[in-house]
Amino acid sequence: KAGVTQTPRYLIKTRGQQVTLSCSPISGHRSVSWYQQTPGQGLQFLFEYFSETQRNKGNFPGRFSGRQFSNSRSEMNVSTLELGDSALYLCASSLAIGTSGQYIQYFGAGTRLSVL
Amino acid sequence: AQTVTQSQPEMSVQEAETVTLSCTYDTSESDYYLFWYKQPPSRQMILVIRQEAYKQQNATENRFSVNFQKAAKSFSLKISDSQLGDAAMYFCAYTGGSQGNLIFGKGTKLSVKP
Numbered sequence: 001k002a003g004v005t006q007t008p009r010y011l012i013k014t015r016g017q018q019v020t021l022s023c024s025p026i027s028g029h030r031s032v033s034w035y036q037q038t039p040g041q042g043l044q045f046l047f048e049y050f051s052e053t054q055r056n057k058g059n060f061p062g063r064f065s066g067r068q069f070s071n072s073r074s075e076m077n078v079s080t081l082e083l084g085d086s087a088l089y090l091c092a093s094s095l096a097i098g099t100s101g102q103y104i105q106y107f108g109a110g111t112r113l114s115v116l
Numbered sequence: 117a118q119t120v121t122q123s124q125p126e127m128s129v130q131e132a133e134t135v136t137l138s139c140t141y142d143t144s145e146s147d148y149y150l151f152w153y154k155q156p157p158s159r160q161m162i163l164v165i166r167q168e169a170y171k172q173q174n175a176t177e178n179r180f181s182v183n184f185q186k187a188a189k190s191f192s193l194k195i196s197d198s199q200l201g202d203a204a205m206y207f208c209a210y211t212g213g214s215q216g217n218l219i220f221g222k223g224t225k226l227s228v229k230p
Contacts, residue, residue: 042221043218043220045219092161102212102215103216104149105163107160107161110159110160
């Protein structure tokens, strides 16, 4: 099976612009999660989508949004970019384990966003 | 709130030696999973090993094994016969209860000396 594919790998934007990142999960996986990774804050959860519905959301401002399509592909959008949004954005494709809604998450290579 | 703590920002090991990375966590859940992920400099996060909380037996994957101490809320990773390719950031992560997302520790940077 192909792994998690994230595009683009690198992006350079300026403050005030908006950006859209894309993630294609592993075939058959219906849940996609997004994380932001920075040297200072580490890995922080942004949101999770399952069957086109946002199921869980982290503590990020409304400028961060996402969606999931019927083929499970997901996009995240950041509007009005700020310098602090510079980060590695990781997408994870999830396989259910256990009986209470936990998942094993498999990660893509990430998109490195630089905001100038 | 659940938390994951990795107290060793950096570790170093000689090639072919054994190293143990530490992780502690806090949760009030009884049903949860713990993971170790590896992120090499090329940055693709790779799942190394997982442990179900209800299993007393420690998980093992080839040269990687864990020491899961549920009462102490400790979850350490042992890497045996360390190889140069083991050099990476290692993240301890938790998922539990009804949440689907992972909570990560800050990571431990492992260097392997030839």
